[in-house]
Amino acid sequence: xxxxxxxxxxxxxxxxxxxxxxxxxxxxxxxxxxxxxxxxxxxxxxxxxxxxxxxxxxxxxxxxxxxxxxxxxxxxxxxxxxxxxxxxxxxxxxxxxxxxxxxxxxxxxxxxxxxxxxxxxxxxxxxxxxxxxxxxxx
Numbered sequence: 792x793x794x795x796x797x798x799x800x801x802x803x804x805x806x807x808x809x810x811x812x813x814x815x816x817x818x819x820x821x822x823x824x825x826x827x828x829x830x831x832x833x834x835x836x837x838x839x840x841x842x843x844x845x846x847x848x849x850x851x852x853x854x855x856x857x858x859x860x861x862x863x864x865x866x867x868x869x870x871x872x873x874x875x876x877x878x879x880x881x882x883x884x885x886x887x888x889x890x891x892x893x894x895x896x897x898x899x900x901x902x903x904x905x906x907x908x909x910x911x912x913x914x915x916x917x918x919x920x921x922x923x924x925x926x927x928x929x
Contacts, residue, residue: 802885803886803893808842810868810905811865811908814864814865814866816862817843817846817860817861818839818847819851819855820858821858826854826855835880837884838876839885839891840863840883844860844862847860849889850891854891869905874902881898883895883896883901
């Protein structure tokens with residue numbers, strides 16, 4: 792069943808609000824990696840993520856029965872996952888439905904949207920954490 796674009800947009804906006812609020816992103820993982828599917832708009836692969844465990848669990852039941860909900864910190868999602876997805880030329884889907892309908896984004900676009908929605912103080916804390924981690928790696 793196709794969803795209208797307004798519903799997909801609402802699901803995406805809910806994703807942004809909730810992950811900024813909770814600082815958690817949910818994916819579905821198995822021994823084979825994280826849930827993905829083919830893009831509805833291109834020949835690229837989409838990794839799909841949700842704003843809460845309940846959404847991920849519902850999609851799991853319908854489309855990914857061999858997967859389990861997996862929590863990802865927003866920090867890791869922003870500074871590890873999205874840059875890695877960009878490098879691998881993957882797309883990201885937010886709050887997709889069980890019939891795998893939703894919006895697709897370039898990882899950098901989603902990163903910018905989340906960062907724009909974050910409180911300034913948290914963004915500064917994340918930047919400090921990232922700077923500390925980069926210093927430890929060198």
